[in-house]
Amino acid sequence: xxxxxxxxxxxxxxxxxxxxxxxxxxxxxxxxxxxxxxxxxxxxxxxxxxxxxxxxxxxxxxxxxxxxxxxxxxxxxxxxxxxxxxxxxxxxxxxxxxxxxxxxxxxxxxxxxxxxxxxxxxxxxxxxxxxxxxxxxxxxxxxxxxxxxxxxxxxxxxxxxxxxxxxxxxxxxxxxxxxxxxxxxxxxxxxxxxxxxxxxxxxxxxxxxxxxxxxxxxxxxxxxxxxxxxxxxxxxxxxxxxxxxxxxxxxxxxxxxxxxxxxxxxxxxxxxxxxxxxxxxxxxxxxx
Amino acid sequence: xxxxxxxxxxxxxxxxxxxxxxxxxxxxxxxxxxxxxxxxxxxxxxxxxxxxxxxxxxxxxxxxxxxxxxxxxxxxxxxxxxxxxxxxxxxxxxxxxxxxxxxxxxxxxxxxxxxxxxxxxxxxxxxxxxxxxxxxxxxxxxxxxxxxxxxxxxxxxxxxxxxxxxxxxxxxxxxxxxxxxxxxxxxxxxxxxxxxxxxxxxxxxxxxxxxxxxxxxxxxxxxxxxxxxxxxxxxxxxxxxxxxxxxxxxxxxxxxxxxxxxxxxxxxxxxxxxxxxxxxxxxxxxxxxxxxxxxxxxxxxxxxxxxxxxxxxxxxxxxxxxxxxx
Numbered sequence: 001x002x003x004x005x006x007x008x009x010x011x012x013x014x015x016x017x018x019x020x021x022x023x024x025x026x027x028x029x030x031x032x033x034x035x036x037x038x039x040x041x042x043x044x045x046x047x048x049x050x051x052x053x054x055x056x057x058x059x060x061x062x063x064x065x066x067x068x069x070x071x072x073x074x075x076x077x078x079x080x081x082x083x084x085x086x087x088x089x090x091x092x093x094x095x096x097x098x099x100x101x102x103x104x105x106x107x108x109x110x111x112x113x114x115x116x117x118x119x120x121x122x123x124x125x126x127x128x129x130x131x132x133x134x135x136x137x138x139x140x141x142x143x144x145x146x147x148x149x150x151x152x153x154x155x156x157x158x159x160x161x162x163x164x165x166x167x168x169x170x171x172x173x174x175x176x177x178x179x180x181x182x183x184x185x186x187x188x189x190x191x192x193x194x195x196x197x198x199x200x201x202x203x204x205x206x207x208x209x210x211x212x213x214x215x216x217x218x219x220x221x222x223x224x225x226x227x228x229x230x231x232x233x234x235x236x237x238x239x240x241x242x243x244x245x246x247x248x249x250x251x252x253x254x255x256x257x258x259x260x261x262x263x264x265x266x267x268x269x270x271x272x273x274x275x276x277x278x279x280x281x282x283x284x285x286x287x288x
Numbered sequence: 289x290x291x292x293x294x295x296x297x298x299x300x301x302x303x304x305x306x307x308x309x310x311x312x313x314x315x316x317x318x319x320x321x322x323x324x325x326x327x328x329x330x331x332x333x334x335x336x337x338x339x340x341x342x343x344x345x346x347x348x349x350x351x352x353x354x355x356x357x358x359x360x361x362x363x364x365x366x367x368x369x370x371x372x373x374x375x376x377x378x379x380x381x382x383x384x385x386x387x388x389x390x391x392x393x394x395x396x397x398x399x400x401x402x403x404x405x406x407x408x409x410x411x412x413x414x415x416x417x418x419x420x421x422x423x424x425x426x427x428x429x430x431x432x433x434x435x436x437x438x439x440x441x442x443x444x445x446x447x448x449x450x451x452x453x454x455x456x457x458x459x460x461x462x463x464x465x466x467x468x469x470x471x472x473x474x475x476x477x478x479x480x481x482x483x484x485x486x487x488x489x490x491x492x493x494x495x496x497x498x499x500x501x502x503x504x505x506x507x508x509x510x511x512x513x514x515x516x517x518x519x520x521x522x523x524x525x526x527x528x529x530x531x532x533x534x535x536x537x538x539x540x541x542x543x544x545x546x547x548x549x550x551x552x553x554x555x556x557x558x559x560x561x562x563x564x565x566x567x568x569x570x571x572x573x574x575x576x577x578x579x580x581x582x583x584x585x586x587x588x589x590x591x592x593x594x595x596x597x598x599x600x601x602x603x604x605x606x607x608x609x610x611x612x613x614x
Contacts, residue, residue: 090533096504097410117503118529122385122410124502185412186405187384194511194535212406216378218511218538225539229546247378 002168003260003278004041008033008054008161010064010272012209012252014286023286026063030274030284033057037163038276047163047171047204048086048109055082055105055173058159064272077184080177081191082108083119087170087199087258094191097122101129105175108191110134119191158190160197160206160254166278168258170204172197172220189214194221202227203234205255209268213249217241223255235263242267289485290576290594291329295321295342295478297352297588299525299568302602304585310351311602317349318590318600325480326592335480335521336374336397339490343370343393346476347492350432352588353474355391358430358494360439361501366430368494369508370396375487375516375574382508385410388424389417393492396508398422407508435497442498475507477514477523477570483594485574489514489521489537496528506531511538519544520551522571526584530566534558540571555579 008030033054040050058064059082082104083094093112096119098104110132111120120128160174174197176190188211189196198205198220205220214220222245226237234257242253242265252266254273262275274284297314325342329335347355358366370392373380381400384407386392398420399408408416417424477491491514493507505528506513513524515537522537536558543554551573559567559581568582570589578591585603592598 092533094504097502115500116529117500117505118532119504119509120500120502121504122502124500127501183403183405183408183412184415185408185410187382187407187409188405192407192509192511193532194509194538198535212404215406215510216380218515218535221511221535221538222542225542225546229542 004164004166005256005260005262005275005277006034006037006041006050006054006161006163007254007256007262007264007273007275008058009159009206009208009252009254009264010058011158012266012268012271013250014270014272016269026272026286027284029058029061029063030272031282034274034276034282034284037161041163041165045165047165047169048084050163050165051161051171051173052084052105052109054161055159055175056103058161059103059105059175064159078177079184080104080175081187082173082175083191083193083197084108084112084173085171085193085197085199085204086112087201087204090200092118092193094119094193095121095125096187096191097185098125098129100126101134103134105173107132107134108173118193121187158196158208160208162204162206162254162256164204164256164258164260170199170201170256170258172199172204172206174206174208189219194218196220198224200224200228201258203255203257205253207251207253208271209251209266210249213246214251216247217245217249219245219251219253223253234261238263238265289483291480291482292572292576292578292591292593293322293325293329293338293478293480294570294572294578294580294589294591295325295346296476296523296525296568296570296580297346298475299582299584299587300474301565301584302586304603306602314351314588315600315602317346317351318588321345322590322592322598322600325478329480329482332482335482335486335488336372338480339478339488340372340393340397342478343476343490343492344391346478347391347393352476353494354476354492356430357432357435359474359497360431360435361495361503362443362498363501364436364439365501366427366494367501367503368392368430368492369504370490370492371508371510371514372396372400372490373488373510373514373516373521375521376518378517380406380510382407382510383409383413384504384508385502386413386417387427388414390423390425390429393490395420395422406510409504438497475513475525477525479516479521479523479570479572481521481572481574481576487516487518487521487572487574489516489523491523506536511535513537515541517541518574520571520573522569524567524569525587526568526582527566530563534562534567536562536567536569540569551577552579555581559583
């Protein structure tokens with residue numbers, strides 16, 4: 001084993017009637033992200049930079065529910081959230097309640113790098129974005145960001161990326177617009193370290209699906225804890241977490257290990273996902 | 289077996305020289321809250337009710353950093369947060385960014401019971417509080433003269449560090465304990481188990497002195513500051529950023545669940561592996577064990593078990609242990 005590996009996801013829980021051309025578009029987008037990530041890793045990029053870069057790509061494309069494609073709250077507003085975590089030192093940053101910042105994952109990275117805190121939310125996070133000159137960079141027009149599609153039907157909740165670089169360093173990032181018609185102020189699993197996102201010296205994990213089930217399961221940390229404390233391999237840990245930790249909740253997980261393994265699992269109806277490894281393997285998929 | 293309860297009023301750099309006028313009221317509150325919790329457990333109240341009840345009392349006490357007595361943000365406002373979790377069902381509720389709600393812990397419980405979500409924050413959480421008709425007060429209820437003084441001192445001592453346009457090299461919160469000696473002491477919490485093995489945890493805080501607006505710490509994060517499952521219940525306190533990173537609450541439980549450690553070994557392992565001066569926790573197990581562990585100089589804490597043992601303490605040495613129960 002060894003070498004770099006990437007996995008990306010565009011959310012779990014896909015409508016089985018999703019038109020073929022939309023399925024093809026999703027796969028193209030995921031494959032494009034993997035190519036960008038592979039190029040960066042071949043030139044020696046660090047895992048933390050690659051996860052941020054790829055989540056930015058996914059946030060910027062309106063296909064998935066994050067950044068430009070965010071679902072709306074009950075009041076018709078956008079409240080985005082994101083988190084990022086670097087495995088080797090377990091430093092992390094998170095943001096919630098973002099309404100104007102184009103790339104919440106990059107703001108989360110700034111919280112990690114340039115604030116004394118790990119997690120900023122709502123007005124304080126927007127103020128920090130202005131100070132850091134990462135926003136406000138866009139204003140949402142609900143017509144455009146819905147992309148002409150009934151997002152409640154077709155778009156799952158989240159995008160995410162996990163990477164192990166050629167030095168064995170792992171990182172994870174997750175970003176979301178949250179649940180369609182969520183209550184204003186609702187925080188889901190994506191910004192929560194240990195729930196939607198986790199990375200340590202062993203592995204990196206990003207989750208998607210029913211936020212409340214993922215929070216209760218501390219799903220991302222549990223994949224890592226099962227490896228660390230129970231001694232299971234990466235794919236076994238993912239399988240165990242999906243099977244034993246969700247109590248009937250629907251979710252999906254992508255993960256990489258420091259040894260360059262990649263794994264995914266879901267109990268939802270499909271998950272937009274893709275992975276690539278240094279030995280040339282690449283795969284994108286939606287269904288089982 | 290049997291019931292057990294533990295509570296804390298924050299861990300941190302508590303100087304041994306803490307003057308009696310600061311020490312005694314806190315010890316008295318710990319003692320009073322412990323009595324309330326013990327009485328509720330003896331009356332067969334569910335642990336979820338007990339931890340809420342005890343944390344409400346701690347929130348109402350101006351000497352601890354939660355509810356009334358919450359420390360101030362850099363804008364001299366309060367932003368309170370809290371989390372509650374039931375062990376057997378793993379149901380949980382959390383709130384952040386509250387500025388008017390008298391008992392944040394009770395709003396967290398309402399989020400758990402009355403919404404499809406787990407976690408509400410800022411304006412959305414305040415609106416939910418209005419909807420639910422919970423008691424609210426204006427800022428003057430929460431802001432104490434002592435906390436205005438703490439903010440002034442923190443600002444004077446940390447002009448450079450809180451200029452976050454510059455990279456911050458140390459990832460620890462840049463808040464000095466200054467000469468009051470206990471300004472970092474944040475957070476209150478309670479964990480309880482009854483004779484039937486029902487477990488619950490609750491934590492509430494005003495956060496860090498001079499924190500940035502919008503800062504969320506470990507307290508409201510399930511698996512970090514607060515966690516409960518069928519094996520144990522944990523409430524953590526200390527430097528939020530370190531506790532988030534270490535997923536302290538879930539890690540104690542995961543070490544028991546996946547590695548078969550006892551509560552004590554699991555808690556000691558997590559606290560010892562955390563950077564010194566960052567972490568304290570109280571925990572109970574389904575079999576009625578209690579652990580109160582910290583790697584700070586002290587932690588305001590108290591516990592009692594069905595077998596009659598109890599303890600109220602701040603530093604390593606145990607004091608007043610036998611003065612508690614009638």
